[in-house]
Amino acid sequence: MNFDFSDEQKQMRDAARKFLAEKCPPKAVREVLEGRATYDKALWAGLAEMGFLGVAIPEQFGGAGAGHLELCVIAEEMGRALAPVPFSSTVYLAAEALLLAGSDEQKQKWLPKIASGEAIGTLALFEGKGNPSPQAIKLQASGGTLNGVKKPVPDGAIADFAVVAARTGSTGRDADISLFLVDLKAGGVDVRSLTNIDPTHGQAELTFKNCKAEPLAAAGDGWGILTQVLDRAAVLMAFEQVGGSDRALEMGRDYALDRIAFGRPIGSFQAVKHILADMYVSATLARSNCYYGAWALSTNASELPEAAAAARISATQAFQHCSKNNIQVHGGMGFTWEFDCHMYYRRANATAVTLGSLSYWEDQLIDRMRKKNAA
Amino acid sequence: MNFDDTPQEAAFRAEAKAWIAANAPKQYEEELRKTSLGRSGLKGANMLEVAKAWQKKKADAGWACLHWPKEYGGRGSSPIERVIWQQEEGPFGKLSGMFIIGHGMCGPTMMAFAGEAEKQKYLPPLASGEKVWCQLFSEPAGGSDVAGLRTRAEKKGDDWIVNGQKIWTSGAHYSDYGILLTRTDPNVPKHKGLTMFFLDMKSPGVEVRPIKQASGQSDFNEVYFTDVKIPDSQRLGAVNDGWNVSLTTLMNERMSIGAGVSTGFPELFDFCNSLMLEDGPAIEDRSVRSRLANYAVKASGLRYTSMRAISALSKGERPGPENSIGKLVAGSMVQEVAMYALDLQGAAGVLSGPEDAEIAGKFQAMLLRAPGTRVEGGTDEIMRNIIAERVLGLPGDIRVDKDVPFNKIPTKGRA
Numbered sequence: 001m002n003f004d005f006s007d008e009q010k011q012m013r014d015a016a017r018k019f020l021a022e023k024c025p026p027k028a029v030r031e032v033l034e035g036r037a038t039y040d041k042a043l044w045a046g047l048a049e050m051g052f053l054g055v056a057i058p059e060q061f062g063g064a065g066a067g068h069l070e071l072c073v074i075a076e077e078m079g080r081a082l083a084p085v086p087f088s089s090t091v092y093l094a095a096e097a098l099l100l101a102g103s104d105e106q107k108q109k110w111l112p113k114i115a116s117g118e119a120i121g122t123l124a125l126f127e128g129k130g131n132p133s134p135q136a137i138k139l140q141a142s143g144g145t146l147n148g149v150k151k152p153v154p155d156g157a158i159a160d161f162a163v164v165a166a167r168t169g170s171t172g173r174d175a176d177i178s179l180f181l182v183d184l185k186a187g188g189v190d191v192r193s194l195t196n197i198d199p200t201h202g203q204a205e206l207t208f209k210n211c212k213a214e215p216l217a218a219a220g221d222g223w224g225i226l227t228q229v230l231d232r233a234a235v236l237m238a239f240e241q242v243g244g245s246d247r248a249l250e251m252g253r254d255y256a257l258d259r260i261a262f263g264r265p266i267g268s269f270q271a272v273k274h275i276l277a278d279m280y281v282s283a284t285l286a287r288s289n290c291y292y293g294a295w296a297l298s299t300n301a302s303e304l305p306e307a308a309a310a311a312r313i314s315a316t317q318a319f320q321h322c323s324k325n326n327i328q329v330h331g332g333m334g335f336t337w338e339f340d341c342h343m344y345y346r347r348a349n350a351t352a353v354t355l356g357s358l359s360y361w362e363d364q365l366i367d368r369m370r371k372k373n374a375a
Numbered sequence: 376m377n378f379d380d381t382p383q384e385a386a387f388r389a390e391a392k393a394w395i396a397a398n399a400p401k402q403y404e405e406e407l408r409k410t411s412l413g414r415s416g417l418k419g420a421n422m423l424e425v426a427k428a429w430q431k432k433k434a435d436a437g438w439a440c441l442h443w444p445k446e447y448g449g450r451g452s453s454p455i456e457r458v459i460w461q462q463e464e465g466p467f468g469k470l471s472g473m474f475i476i477g478h479g480m481c482g483p484t485m486m487a488f489a490g491e492a493e494k495q496k497y498l499p500p501l502a503s504g505e506k507v508w509c510q511l512f513s514e515p516a517g518g519s520d521v522a523g524l525r526t527r528a529e530k531k532g533d534d535w536i537v538n539g540q541k542i543w544t545s546g547a548h549y550s551d552y553g554i555l556l557t558r559t560d561p562n563v564p565k566h567k568g569l570t571m572f573f574l575d576m577k578s579p580g581v582e583v584r585p586i587k588q589a590s591g592q593s594d595f596n597e598v599y600f601t602d603v604k605i606p607d608s609q610r611l612g613a614v615n616d617g618w619n620v621s622l623t624t625l626m627n628e629r630m631s632i633g634a635g636v637s638t639g640f641p642e643l644f645d646f647c648n649s650l651m652l653e654d655g656p657a658i659e660d661r662s663v664r665s666r667l668a669n670y671a672v673k674a675s676g677l678r679y680t681s682m683r684a685i686s687a688l689s690k691g692e693r694p695g696p697e698n699s700i701g702k703l704v705a706g707s708m709v710q711e712v713a714m715y716a717l718d719l720q721g722a723a724g725v726l727s728g729p730e731d732a733e734i735a736g737k738f739q740a741m742l743l744r745a746p747g748t749r750v751e752g753g754t755d756e757i758m759r760n761i762i763a764e765r766v767l768g769l770p771g772d773i774r775v776d777k778d779v780p781f782n783k784i785p786t787k788g789r790a
Contacts, residue, residue, distance in 0.1 A: 001378050003679070003686040069376060253767050268770040270756070273763035280762055281704060284697045285676030292679045295376045314672040362668035363661070369671065370658060373648065 003291060005073060012066075013073035019050055020081035026340045032084035032200045033343060038158050039202070044085045045117050053091060054115025057099070062112030068232075068298040072239045072290070079240030079319075080247045082347055084200040086120045086155035088240065092233035093154070094121025097163040097179070100232075101217035101225045106181060110161060122159040124150035124182075124206055125226065131360035132230060134177050134223050139208065141166035141180060144215075145188075146208040154354055156204025157193045159184055164208070165226055168219055177222035180213035188212055198350035200343065231308035234355055235293035238308075238315035241351055242290050245283040245315070248322040248344045252276055252329040266329075275329060279322045286311075286318035306372060309365035316352045316361075323348035378682075380459075384689065387456050391463045394436060399467045400429055407466035411737055412637045412709055413590060413744030415472065423549055426470040430504025440478050440502040447486065447494060448502025454688040473546055477501050477508030481554050484624045485573065488611035497552065497573075509550035509576070511541040511598060512621065516786070518543070519757050521556070522565045522618060523776075523784070526600060528557035528572065535559075535572065535610070537580075537603040543751070547583045547596040550576050554624065555605075556617050561782040568781055569617030572605050579603070590743040636705035637748075639712035639741055640674035643667070646716055646734065657719060666715060673708055677701055696766040702748075703758040710745035713738045 005013070023046050031037045047053050056071040057063025064070075071091070078087050095114050098107055098121075113119035127150055130136045139148025146166055153162065162182050169176035182189065188211030196203040217225055253276055256267030266272050293311030296304040323344040327334035334341040352358065380388055403425060406417055416422050433439045434448060441457045443449020452460070461468055471478075482501055485494060500506040517524035526539025537557060547553065553576055560568035576583070580603035585593040612620035647667055650657035657663045681701065684694035716738035717724035726732040727739035749755050763769045776784045 001380065001384075001682065001686050001689050003376060003378065003682040004690075005376065249767075253769065256769060264773065265770055267763075268773060270760065270772065273767075273769050274756070274759040276767055276769065277703075277759035277762040280767060281700045284680060284700050285673060285704065288676045288679035288683060288697070289672055291376070291683065292675065295378075298376065309668075310672045310675050313668060314676055317669075317672070359661075359665060362665045365668045365671060366658065366664040369644070370648070373644075 003295070005069060005294075009069055009073050012070055013077060016050075016052065016074045016077035017080070019046070020077050020083060024081045024083050026082075026343070029082045029084050029200055029340075029343060035199065037084075039086055039155070040084045043083060047083075047085065047087070048115065048117030051115075053087075053117055054111070056091075057095060057111050057115050061107050062115040064115075068236075069294055071236060072294040072297070075236045075239035076243035079243030079347075082200060082244065082343055086122070086158060086201075088201075088233070088237060089122040089155040089159065090114055090120050092236040093123035093229060094159075094161070094163055096232045097123060097216065097225065097229045100228055101179065101221070102181075106214075106216065110181075113160075119160045120155060120158055122153055122155050122162050123229065124153045124156065124162045124164040126150065126152060131356045132226070134174050135172075137165050137167050137177055139164065139166045141168050141178060141213065144213060146180060146182065146211045146213045149205060149207050151205035152194055152196065152203040152354075153206050155202050156206050157191050157202050162206065163216060163229075164213060165222055166213075168222075174223035175220035177226070178219045179216040179222040179225060181216045182208075182211060182213045186212065196350065198346040200347065201350060227305075230355060231305055232297060234308040234312040234361070235290070235297045235304075237351060237355055238286070238290045238293060238311040241315035241319040241348070242283065242287050244344055244347055244351075245279075245286060245318040245322040248319070248326040248341075248348075249276065249279045249283055251341065251344075252279065252322075252326040255330050255333075272329060275325050279325050282318040282321045286314040289314040303372075306365065306368040309361050309368060312355070312361045313358060313365060316358055319344075319348035320352055381689070384455060384459060388459050388463060391438070391460050394438065395463055395467065398432055398436070399464075400425060400470075403470075404466055407469045410466075410469055411642055411741055412639065412748065413592075413740035413742075414737060415469070422470075423473065426473055427504045429467065429470045430474060434499075434503030439504070440482065443478075443482065443486075443498070443502060447482075447498035448500075453691075455685065458685050458688060473507060473549065474504055476510050476545060477506075477550075480510050480624045481508040481552070481573070484554055484571070484611060484620065487623050488571070488620055489573070490608070493573075493608070501552075506551040507546060507549055509544050509547045509553040510624065511544055511547075511553045511555040512624075513543045514540060515542050519754055521621070522569065524556060524558060524569070526555075526557050527561075528559050528570060528605070530559075530607075533607050535570075535605045535607065537572075537574075537600045537605060539600050541598040541600075542586070542595075544583075544596045544598050545594060545751075547576065547598050548585055548593075552576055553598075554611065556621055558781065559617075560615055562780050563615070564778055565776060565781045565784065566618045568615055569621070570614050571611040571617040571620040573609050573611060574603070574605050578605070588744075589746060590740075592744070636677065636701045637709055638670070638674045638677065638705045639709040639716075639738075640670045642737060642741075643670060643712045643716055646738070647719070650719060652719070663719070670708065670712060673704055677704055696762075699758070699762055699766060702752065703755055703762070706745075706748040706755060709741060709748060713742035713745055717742060 023043050028040055051064045052074050054063030055066045056068050059065035161184055164180045164182050166180055167176055168178040190207040192205040194203045256272050257265055259266045289311045293307045296307035327341045330341055333339050437450050440449040441452035441460055445451045512521050514524045528535045528537045555572045555574055557570055558568055559570040580601040582599040584597045586595045587593055647657045680697050684698045687694040720733050727736040729735040732739055764771055
């Protein structure tokens with residue numbers, strides 16, 4: 001049994017950590033947080049140069065062709081550094097959708113641009129409140145044009161193209177849903193930036209008015225593909241969440257060692273130690289669930305749907321738990337704008353819902369476990 | 376990343392599997408598979424006898440105490456082979472419960488500190504299960520604070536005379552030998568005046584009294600010592616160095632990986648899968664699904680955490696600290712799971728008799744046994760301290776009794 005990343009993959013993680021420590025310090029994250037930039041363009045270019053954007057994209061489409069285990073270790077570092085770039089929307093959502101369902105021509109058009117940092121992509125799925133479901137998709141597609149409103153769309157205001165989920169039938173079945181590729185710079189889409197709890201990642205409303213779109217995969221296959229894209233993104237996002245959890249735990253631990261109150265480091269009080277121990281527990285459970293998700297993702301195992309849901313739930317819980325308790329350990333200082341704790345708290349609670357909320361994934365997990373049990 | 380055996384591991388697994396298939400007491404397999412926390416015995420058979428017979432059979436064929444050297448009754452196996460054996464032994468491994476302390480803690484302590492003649496004499500029958508050992512550390516005045524123990528050992532000629540009381544001693548009522556931590560010098564700080572021995576539990580002056588637990592069962596005992604004579608040749612380690620000796624014992628306790636902590640989740644999932652509520656199957660109820668999902672990711676998180684440790688062993692590395700979370704997570708989870716299973720049964724959840732209760736009262740038995748799992752072998756709070764101090768590197772507690780002679784430490788709180 002070798003339920004671990006290889007030495008080469010660990011070296012890649014170290015390289016990513018080193019790169020991000022240099023190019024993406026908290027000061028750089030604040031540039032976006034405080035609205036002086038929509039995303040970190042220099043960092044985005046650097047990530048492309050390092051080969052991180054196309055790490056899981058095959059060489060024939062301009063990527064490094066390494067694989068998804070490599071992408072997992074990079075995702076972890078992106079989460080740890082709170083990288084303020086459209087990595088998750090471009091790489092986990094748009095690129096994965098293209099890899100799963102794109103024609104050769106579509107892949108040739110967009111994947112090399114993703115790998116080189118020239119194109120930002122996203123997935124336009126949600127239409128207001130609620131979790132992923134075929135019924136919630138109202139945006140209409142007919143005759144190659146789209147009409148309707150998507151929100152929130154992650155990184156929608158800076159994206160060059162979007163994979164759009166649209167309704168092409170009204171039978172009440174999954175086959176009513178189809179996917180389309182839209183060049184967002186070609187007109188027909190109104191874009192409005194939306195204020196959100198984590199300004200280091202933009203959210204937008206996209207209004208499609210007789211917008212030209214090309215089909216991605218066959219008509220009626222949309223929901224099946226979306227489910228797979230969400231599973232794959234769930235594993236990758238879970239690694240970001242685990243990276244963020246670990247960093248929040250470290251920040252809390254370091255503060256508890258440095259801060260003196262009542263004449264001793266606050267980390268010597270059991271009330272504080274036990275908070276930190278519980279943070280370690282949740283981060284460890286999440287990491288182990290994520291490793292299983294990584295294995296299932298990289299081997300395209302039949303266990304992926306269950307593994308992805310478990311990784312998603314566990315990592316969401318861990319990041320929320322670690323980021324809120326990091327603030328608690330910091331006390332009043334943790335609640336200031338100046339300290340970085342709130343940036344992790346914001347990211348944790350944003351990532352907790354953006355791919356579908358906890359209750360959605362809980363439901364998915366039990367469905368999938370039942371199916372396996374019945375089989 | 377893969378779950379495959381190396382060729383060497385696969386060969387070992389095949390050999391173990393074949394031997395177990397040919398030799399295990401299959402008549403008990405189904406019953407052993409169904410045991411759960413609070414429900415561990417065999418009906419119509421003496422668990423102790425069945426366990427001893429299985430252990431002896433394993434020992435005769437060289438499958439006992441795999442990680443011990445051959446000369447002391449073991450197999451000289453690598454840690455990963457031990458894990459593979461446990462996986463293959465499956466439900467029959469539950470028969471090893473009564474040997475865990477002897478094989479996991481007493482044996483390794485003897486190996487590290489006993490004389491060669493004593494090792495030759497005592498270890499092989501311990502490995503084969505012919506002799507059962509217990510560990511006599513905890514006391515009424517020293518539980519989590521084990522170094523606060525008060526049982527005295529006083530030197531008289533070539534012997535030591537022991538007086539005092541131990542408590543929470545698992546299996547003392549069927550044990551032949553025990554390792555015993557005593558106070559030999561009360562005039563120095565508490566960690567510096569302890570000495571370790573091993574002794575024959577049938578020695579004159581040793582009295583074992585079962586403790587009736589809150590669950591109604593009796594797994595633990597009080598052990599009283601009245602002028603018990605122990606020869607100096609049965610001392611383990613130097614006089615007053617018992618604390619260091621005990622650290623060896625406890626370190627071995629934490630080395631036992633993959634020992635399979637019970638979370639109650641598989642039982643709860645099966646139960647919910649077949650349970651009908653007023654408005655339909657429980658498994659289709661949103662609140663049930665949410666609770667189940669939360670338990671599911673804890674159970675899978677523990678499973679994969681232990682796989683990470685096994686992978687480290689497979690590569691010949693030391694497992695990381697992540698394994699320290701197992702007991703803490705499982706202990707409180709099994710308690711919550713039991714409470715939730717009763718909740719799902721409504722008013723009938725109160726019933727515990729095998730005839731009237733749901734699935735023969737499995738969850739009721741689990742509920743009543745569960746508080747113990749959060750205390751025994753290190754309380755939840757001690758486990759959190761261990762994680763905080765040894766894994767996260769936080770400072771130890773300020774110990775007000777650290778430099779105080781033991782006999783000057785206050786013994787009473789509120790007057």
